[in-house]
Amino acid sequence: MKRLVGPICAAAVMLTACQARAGESPFGWIYTADVHPQGTFEYEHKSFMQSGQSQGQYFFMQNKEEIEYGLTNQLQISGYFNWSYANAFRNGFDGTTGGPGVTQFLDASFDPYSRYEKTRFDSVSFEAIYQVLNPVTDPIGLALYIEPEIGPREKELATGSTIPNIPHSLPDPSSTTRRRNSGGRWPGVTNCRWSSPTTRIRRQW
Known part of the structure; x- marks a missing residue:
């Protein structure tokens, strides 16, 4: 029963998140200029x-x-708490325990044929976006x-800017309903932050 506590809690978090109402960000993994x-x-x-x-x-x-806050109408700040949960047992092709989120945290004292289960704090981060x-x-x-x-295991600094996706013709804003305050957008107009213009300085130990 103890082994089921982690997956059950994780599933409960996912279900709760699915019932939450969306805010300014219309995408889960793509950032916009809003x-x-x-x-x-x-x-x-x-x-x-x-x-x-x-x-x-x-x-x-x-x-x-993550908690996002509008400091001004052009400057948004965010704080992140990043954590993970792993549960693995003899899942390797040779019968040993490993895999993403597991192998990199094993040390010499770990029995490769035993179960690995751990909830782990990964990092905290801060983000500032200026529109x-x-x-x-x-x-x-x-x-x-x-x-x-x-x-505990790495430090990273990321900087960058959005890459605008400019449509061939912008719709008439007078005939378009904006989405929430000044943070809205025209349908079909997406301004995304991709990894290509991002400069990352990472240190691991």
Whole structure:
């Protein structure tokens, strides 16, 4: 029964997150040039789950708890708490225990034929996004961001900007309903932050 506590709790978190109402971010893994209006905030939970391998037992879930706050109408700050849960037992092709989220944390004292189960704190991070161009009031959306991250095993600093996806023709804003305050957008206009313009400085130990 004890072994089921982790997966049950993780499933409960996912179900709760599925029932939550969406805020400014219309996508789960793609960031946009939108920012929260001044004085507003939002809590987000994100989970990435891997379950099952060719043999044995394997379950790994990475979780991110985030609070976003609109410091001004152009500047948004966010704080992240990142944690994970892993439960594996003899899931390797040779009958040993391992896999993503497991192997990199094993030491010489671990019996490779025993069960690995652990809830782990990964890191905390801070993010600041400054909106240069509003995707509603300007022809394109553009934002700059910086995100330092620190944890027991690594430090990382990410900086970058949005890459605007400019449509062939913008719809008439007078005939379009905007989505929430100044953070809205026209349908079909997406201004995304991809990894290509991002500079990352990472240190691991």
